Amino acid sequence: MGTTYIIGAFEFLGFHFCEKILDEGKEVVGICFVSNNDTYLIEEKRLHIGRNANFSECDLLKLDLENIDSSKNVWIVDFYDFFVRDREEQVFKNESLNHVFEQLDKHKNKIVLLLPISLFSQSIFQEEKEQLQNWLGTFEIPVQEIYLPTIYGPWQPKEFLFHQALSDEGKQWNYTIREWTGDAIYVEDMVTEILRIIEEGNDKYLLISKEKEQWKQVAAQLKLGHQPVDEQNINFDGMKKFVEPSISIEQGLEKQKRMMESLRFEE
Numbered sequence: 001m002g003t004t005y006i007i008g009a010f011e012f013l014g015f016h017f018c019e020k021i022l023d024e025g026k027e028v029v030g031i032c033f034v035s036n037n038d039t040y041l042i043e044e045k046r047l048h049i050g051r052n053a054n055f056s057e058c059d060l061l062k063l064d065l066e067n068i069d070s071s072k073n074v075w076i077v078d079f080y081d082f083f084v085r086d087r088e089e090q091v092f093k094n095e096s097l098n099h100v101f102e103q104l105d106k107h108k109n110k111i112v113l114l115l116p117i118s119l120f121s122q123s124i125f126q127e128e129k130e131q132l133q134n135w136l137g138t139f140e141i142p143v144q145e146i147y148l149p150t151i152y153g154p155w156q157p158k159e160f161l162f163h164q165a166l167s168d169e170g171k172q173w174n175y176t177i178r179e180w181t182g183d184a185i186y187v188e189d190m191v192t193e194i195l196r197i198i199e200e201g202n203d204k205y206l207l208i209s210k211e212k213e214q215w216k217q218v219a220a221q222l223k224l225g226h227q228p229v230d231e232q233n234i235n236f237d238g239m240k241k242f243v244e245p246s247i248s249i250e251q252g253l254e255k256q257k258r259m260m261e262s263l264r265f266e267e
Contacts, residue, residue, distance in 0.1 A: 014081065121230065148190065151187050183215055
């Protein structure tokens, strides 16, 4: 694998990919879609990885398209975060991003698209699903679609139910149907598994926790009662990958809580 370009480098999942790939000594180009509400967190994340010599941040308009095809490159698109936070139009309608994908050498680049399984499983999102497929149909680059359940761990956004339950802001939780509750995977385990399958064929994948009812177990740990739980068994026309948890739910939530506390202290 050559350089990894991460669209949404300072989003929840995108940032974890930045950290992991940089830890492996490989080059990462981070491409950030800035939202006014995220400015503080983006600066914190820049502090975490900005001094790594293998990391560079670039605006889409300033990408040197003529000189990025020297080796096999991977473009990780963190659509997952944009969708869960109801911001997917920032991807669909970004003319600069569309231009980049249209110009890339299809033999030397591939797209790894991180997607929420709710987009696939919930009929209410049929319009968004069609919009996604139409968007992908405009590119000739190989695409690997990877569908994900709820992902939790450090840097999880406030829109997620687990983050809200861990915060000290009372019990006014705002659950959204965009967050699929049929399963849950710790973020670092998700990154490790996806980096393992990136070298495989350009197919559809669904990541599933090897431990059953993980979302329910995390919710129970957080004392989240009476929350809707999606059906775990869904019809999926791609490959299913089972993810072995590397740490306990308690350890994962403790890491997430410590990060939240440190950010509040620094703010």
